[in-house]
Amino acid sequence: MMAVRLFVLLLFVLTSFRGSISIPPHDEVARMARYIVHESDWCSMATIPTQESIQGLPFSNVFSVSDGPLEKGTGGPYLYLTPLEISVHDIQANPQVSPAMTLAGTDYCSKQKFDPQSPLCCRVILSGRILAVNSTEIDVAKEALFSRHPAMPDWPHDHGWYFAKLNITNIWVLDSYGGIKTVTPQEYYKIKG
Numbered sequence: 001m002m003a004v005r006l007f008v009l010l011l012f013v014l015t016s017f018r019g020s021i022s023i024p025p026h027d028e029v030a031r032m033a034r035y036i037v038h039e040s041d042w043c044s045m046a047t048i049p050t051q052e053s054i055q056g057l058p059f060s061n062v063f064s065v066s067d068g069p070l071e072k073g074t075g076g077p078y079l080y081l082t083p084l085e086i087s088v089h090d091i092q093a094n095p096q097v098s099p100a101m102t103l104a105g106t107d108y109c110s111k112q113k114f115d116p117q118s119p120l121c122c123r124v125i126l127s128g129r130i131l132a133v134n135s136t137e138i139d140v141a142k143e144a145l146f147s148r149h150p151a152m153p154d155w156p157h158d159h160g161w162y163f164a165k166l167n168i169t170n171i172w173v174l175d176s177y178g179g180i181k182t183v184t185p186q187e188y189y190k191i192k193g
């Protein structure tokens with residue numbers, strides 16, 4: 001009898017885990033930040049605009065991003081940029097940016113019926129500077145981006161695409177009720193990907 005009960009309990013536990021998406025516990029904020037960054041294939045990214053018409057006003061745009069091949073995240077978001085792009089004009093004048101990534105970009109929030117603005121629809125906001133990737137790191141950046149964005153190698157070859165990365169200086173995480181939390185880059189990079 002006991003064995004049957006245990007078996008039923010085990011079956012229940014197994015079936016309730018199967019199909020559910022496992023996100024890190026809400027109190028492990030640095031892990032949550034790494035999780036969101038790794039899961040994200042794209043971000044919204046604010047730059048400081050150079051456009052005459054919006055001097056001193058915010059400007060955000062959408063970018064493809066990858067911190068590494070699936071299950072091999074580095075925490076460091078890589079980007080593939082062209083100097084022809086409007087936000088890249090800003091980055092060339094001032095590399096300070098603020099990307100935001102959300103699990104609304106995955107199917108987590110819709111499956112859980114969390115509105116994108118709900119604190120339960122976990123998101124991370126970063127601040128930092130865009131750096132060009134040097135020759136020793138290019139292979140890592142290329143594998144990170146091209147494995148997650150198979151269209152990238154075919155982007156117009158005369159556009160001067162280059163690999164870049166974000167040097168993260170500030171991290172904010174909203175992953176539950178009770179307000180936004182901060183994580184230091186040290187805490188963030190300590191987490192194993």
Ligand SMILES: *[C@@H]1O[C@H](CO)[C@@H](O)[C@H](O)[C@H]1NC(C)=O
Nearest residue numbers: 131132133134135136137138
């Ligand atoms: C290239 O960048 C990596 C990571 O930032 C760094 O560890 C390495 O020393 C750099 N190599 C060169 C040649 O600058």
Ligand SMILES: *[C@@H]1O[C@H](CO)[C@@H](O)[C@H](O)[C@H]1NC(C)=O
Nearest residue numbers: 128129131167168169170185
């Ligand atoms: C990256 O940011 C850190 C501050 O978090 C700074 O100390 C470091 O010099 C920056 N690295 C580069 C290459 O700009």
